[in-house]
Amino acid sequence: MKALQYRTIGAPPEVVEIPTPEPGPGQVRLKVTAAGVCHSDEFIMSLPEDSYTYGLPLTLGHEGAGIVDELGEGVTGLAVGDSAAVYGPWGCGYCYTCSKGQENYCENAATLGITPPGLGSPGAMAEYMIIDNARHLVPLGDLDPVQNVSLTDAGxxxxxxxxxxxxxxxxxxxxxxxxxxxxxxxxxxxxxxxxxxxxxxxxxxxxxxxxxxxxxxxxxxxxxxxxxxxxxxxxxxxxxxxxxxxxxxxxxxxxxxxxxxxxxxxxxxxxxxxxxxxxxxxxxxxxxxxAPYWGYRSELFEVLELARTGAIHVETEIFTLDDAPKAYEKLHAGALRGRAVIVL
CATH class of the missing domain: 3.40.50.720 (NAD(P)-binding Rossmann-like Domain)
Incomplete structure (x- = not known):
């Protein structure tokens, strides 16, 4: 499958061919339909080698949406074909803050090596991505994934x-x-x-x-x-x-x-x-x-409801996966109006 990866410190991201991932027990494979471009990506790609901790190669994209493509063993509550947005700040699911849906402040993520997609784990700028747990997918329903994918962070x-x-x-x-x-x-x-x-x-x-x-x-x-x-x-x-x-x-x-x-x-x-x-x-x-960080899982449901009522929207500029490096060039130049979205 195609993916946009950061492969070399200090170099621009590249579109490459990598193996299509298979979901393990408890995991979900998502056929990605849209992925958002964020300043956080540019921030980590600007880090010097002695400060970079996200692993290489890194498939970018912490704003993701797609169609459930395959369920790993034991997964319930989802069906193949469901349209969903990815809740990005993954946590352990068991600590006190995670029990409240506040996985962005998980007490165990650092110790357990749990990282968000595109910020340590393989991200959404690929034809397929693996979601570590079904709870990290929030139903999109009738919302357009291209116009709303950026709400997973920018909203x-x-x-x-x-x-x-x-x-x-x-x-x-x-x-x-x-x-x-x-x-x-x-x-x-x-x-x-x-x-x-x-x-x-x-x-x-x-x-x-x-x-x-x-x-x-x-x-x-x-x-x-x-x-x-x-x-x-x-x-x-x-x-x-x-x-x-x-x-x-x-x-x-x-x-x-x-x-x-x-x-x-x-x-x-x-x-x-x-x-x-x-x-x-x-x-x-x-x-x-x-200095807040990202948001709660329950709040993503609320943000999508605001979008569903028409109260909020994201100004988007659309790029193909092959043109994704150009989106980062425009981001760096400050030439984007609103948010860039990679459509797959």
Missing amino acids: LTPYHAIKQSLDQLVPGSVAVVIGAGGLGHVGIQILRAMTAATVVALDVNEEKLGLAKEVGAHHAFLSNAEAAERVKELTGGHGAQAVFDFVGIQPTMELGQAMIRVGGDQVLVGVGSGTLPVGMLDKPWESSIR
Whole structure:
């Protein structure tokens, strides 16, 4: 079968032929229909050799959807032909957090060597992929897999981040989204669908600011030295109740800190390498910094329901598997509008 693999440190991913996998006991083979391209892929492919821990060759793709193709021995609750999305942050299934559907925070995954597809385990950018357990497939029903596959990360991650701040986002509140790209433009829609907050989008790219307005941002400003003051002006000098940083580099983290209000939430979602000082005099009183990771399995059901009602959607640019390396080139150049999806 064909697959897109990262094979050499520092080199671009390659389309190669590899054996078609067979499901073992308890596993499911998925005939992949769509796979999403993510900045996290670019992040791990940019790591130097001494920091890279994901194994080579690595079949990419932690956003996946497909049709159940073959069931391993003992698998129940699924049928061949079912359309499903892949819940990516796999856990052990037995620890306390996994028992609550919070497998993204599994207590045993690191010890047991459990890794997400495309981020250690073979991912979705292949004609077929193995799902380690049937619980990691969430029914898509009548949802189009191509248009919705990215919700498994680009929807689930902002949903999880925003849901933890819902008590802040009351009528009259202001929520800031830094970065209106793949995750950020979905985050704006989630904020509009679930809260009464005024939504402010910040980005360095005018086209992405235009997209932010299209999907529901009340205000869209360039992310520059004046942005914090503009947010302060919107809030009578108080600042934002919540800042969701989908970039996570030093300038955006400092910008978020400059515009948060007393008791506000600064939520670091992006995988940039910025850092912030924390102390009694470093931030407004009672404010918090959170760094959430991905989302709960139950939350993926909720995200797909939002899509089913039309409350959220993902702007997608479609590529074939053979053209998948070009999708990563456009991602690196910042030339994608929304999310790239590989169609198989």
